[in-house]
Amino acid sequence: MTQTWPEPGRGKVFPLVFPWVRHLRDEEAQEFAAELVAALLDAAELELDADSNAQEVITEWQADIREERWSASSFTMRVGGC
Numbered sequence: 001m002t003q004t005w006p007e008p009g010r011g012k013v014f015p016l017v018f019p020w021v022r023h024l025r026d027e028e029a030q031e032f033a034a035e036l037v038a039a040l041l042d043a044a045e046l047e048l049d050a051d052s053n054a055q056e057v058i059t060e061w062q063a064d065i066r067e068e069r070w071s072a073s074s075f076t077m078r079v080g081g082c
Contacts, residue, residue: 018058023065032061
């Protein structure tokens with residue numbers, strides 16, 4: 001029997017566990033959730049360190065958000081003259 005998974009997204013748990021998800025658009029939040037689930041499933045299937053796999057995905061997404069926010073605030077400061 002094939003396991004079916006609900007479509008990942010923000011839901012109720014994600015913002016509690018990952019508060020920074022609120023800075024993502026809906027499509028991005030779903031992409032992050034899908035990547036995280038895939039990393040955990042890969043780790044389980046290949047008997048890898050699930051924490052390490054998950055942490056890599058989380059760290060990459062957090063870095064992307066920081067970079068985007070910094071770029072946006074830097075742009076606003078240059079344009080707004082602040």
